[in-house]
Amino acid sequence: MYALVDCNNFFVSCERVFRPDLDGKPVVVLSNNDGCVVARSNESKAMGIKMGTPFFQVKHLVEQGRLHAFSSNYALYGDLSSRVMSILSDAVPHIEIYSIDEAFLHLEGVKPCEMQKLCRDLVAKVRRWVGVPVSIGVAPTKTLAKLASHFAKTYKGYKGVCMMDDDSKRVKALEMSPIGEVWGVGRRLVPKMQGWGVVTALDFARRPREWVSANLGVNGLKIWEELNGNACVTEENEDRRKSICTSRSFADMIEDVQELALRVSDFAALCASKLRREKSAAYDVTVFMYTNRFRDDLKQYFPSATIRLDVAANSAQEIVGTAMKCLRTIYRPGYQYKKAGVIVSNIVPADEIQGTIFGFDEELRSRQDRLSAVMDAVNGQAGSSMLRLASQRPGHFADGIRSDFRSRLYTTSLEDIIEVR
DNA sequence: TCTGGGGTCCTAGGACCC
DNA sequence: TCTGGGGTCCTAGGACCC
Numbered sequence: 001m002y003a004l005v006d007c008n009n010f011f012v013s014c015e016r017v018f019r020p021d022l023d024g025k026p027v028v029v030l031s032n033n034d035g036c037v038v039a040r041s042n043e044s045k046a047m048g049i050k051m052g053t054p055f056f057q058v059k060h061l062v063e064q065g066r067l068h069a070f071s072s073n074y075a076l077y078g079d080l081s082s083r084v085m086s087i088l089s090d091a092v093p094h095i096e097i098y099s100i101d102e103a104f105l106h107l108e109g110v111k112p113c114e115m116q117k118l119c120r121d122l123v124a125k126v127r128r129w130v131g132v133p134v135s136i137g138v139a140p141t142k143t144l145a146k147l148a149s150h151f152a153k154t155y156k157g158y159k160g161v162c163m164m165d166d167d168s169k170r171v172k173a174l175e176m177s178p179i180g181e182v183w184g185v186g187r188r189l190v191p192k193m194q195g196w197g198v199v200t201a202l203d204f205a206r207r208p209r210e211w212v213s214a215n216l217g218v219n220g221l222k223i224w225e226e227l228n229g230n231a232c233v234t235e236e237n238e239d240r241r242k243s244i245c246t247s248r249s250f251a252d253m254i255e256d257v258q259e260l261a262l263r264v265s266d267f268a269a270l271c272a273s274k275l276r277r278e279k280s281a282a283y284d285v286t287v288f289m290y291t292n293r294f295r296d297d298l299k300q301y302f303p304s305a306t307i308r309l310d311v312a313a314n315s316a317q318e319i320v321g322t323a324m325k326c327l328r329t330i331y332r333p334g335y336q337y338k339k340a341g342v343i344v345s346n347i348v349p350a351d352e353i354q355g356t357i358f359g360f361d362e363e364l365r366s367r368q369d370r371l372s373a374v375m376d377a378v379n380g381q382a383g384s385s386m387l388r389l390a391s392q393r394p395g396h397f398a399d400g401i402r403s404d405f406r407s408r409l410y411t412t413s414l415e416d417i418i419e420v421r
Numbered sequence: 422t423c424t425g426g427g428g429t430c431c432t433a434g435g436a437c438c439c
Numbered sequence: 440t441c442t443g444g445g446g447t448c449c450t451a452g453g454a455c456c457c
């Protein structure tokens with residue numbers, strides 16, 4: 001059996017840990033740049049605010065005092081997440097951390113009669129020790145556990161834990177679940193399914209195997225098997241990420257290539273730093289840019305360019321230099337750019353970098369590595385923007401990103417901790 | 422005025438091989 | 440008019456996830 005532990009309205013719950021006065025009140029957390037609503041309390045859901053709503057559409061509610069908004073504070077959420085995960089890790093032999101607010105617990109070795117108690121204890125412990133409410137769904141497959149956690153969240157009587165431990169419960173849950181709530185069935189698939197007369201998860205689970213295979217391929221088949229109780233979503237290979245991306249929207253649109261170059265330098269340098277932190281290196285560097293897709297009155301342009309290095313790299317100099325080359329090939333004047341980003345991919349372990357048959361400049365590489373190590377050491381202590389390349393922006397990475405409602409770094413900044421206390 | 426960021430996997434089609 | 444059969448690998452784009 002699997003237990004899916006899901007933090008309720010996670011970002012909102014994190015903010016409420018330090019603002020208990022907001023319990024029971026409508027709260028939302030916004031994306032970068034205060035752009036969209038990305039987390040909602042139950043009360044703000046009840047007001048009809050949808051996930052992804054542009055903030056400007058609900059800003060008047062904040063001004064009227066009917067809604068409380070927070071800019072996103074990922075340092076806080078990441079820290080509270082690791083506290084939750086550490087409690088969960090202590091409770092069972094094996095756990096898969098699936099996202100910042102979700103984890104699958106493997107319940108092998110736990111007696112069926114003890115599962116519910118174990119989960120209820122966990123709900124209480126996380127609440128008491130971290131302050132965040134969680135829901136747990138227990139079922140024989142991950143897809144069913146996801147559905148169960150949804151019921152755990154919705155029905156008060158479950159006290160945070162929904163057990164789907166026999167077939168009648170499974171069938172009943174499937175019958176009550178619209179097909180779109182199933183893990184792996186997204187926006188595009190829902191209308192298609194409905195066109196085929198598949199409205200509930202049970203409708204789908206009862207279709208013949210051949211029909212599923214013919215219409216939806218291997219992905220659909222996996223979902224179908226899981227809904228029917230046959231576990232086939234296996235453990236993620238969580239060794240090494242396959243790509244790393246750093247991108248941001250700009251508070252204002254940017255046309256000037258010099259200004260874009262500063263931003264793209266920052267993104268590339270951050271990608272390089274993420275690579276080094278994971279002891280990885282990348283062969284491919286991609287730069288992409290978007291104009292503002294919501295402005296019908298402006299010319300649109302969504303270019304991207306990729307350069308493949310002869311030898312995988314992770315130094316700021318090389319990744320940034322390559323990103324600048326990409327930028328030069330795609331930049332066109334006369335467009336208003338709203339967003340840009342850098343992706344590094346084709347990632348290999350840093351200690352397994354191969355030279356080319358023509359050899360490569362090991363002396364240069366070794367100087368870059370030593371410089372990177374010094375930069376990482378200094379920036380690790382003094383803040384990530386203390387040492388940077390001249391091509392990067394002065395100031396902090398987050399400068400120029402709107403965050404008008406940011407809470408304090410309650411758990412990760414000594415200054416903030418002292419001041420708040 | 423104002424609309425996020427970071428990932429994974431699958432598939433179809435092209436290039437290439439014998 | 441007529442133009443094989445069977446593979447592999449890579450890439451771009453789509454769909455999905457949180």
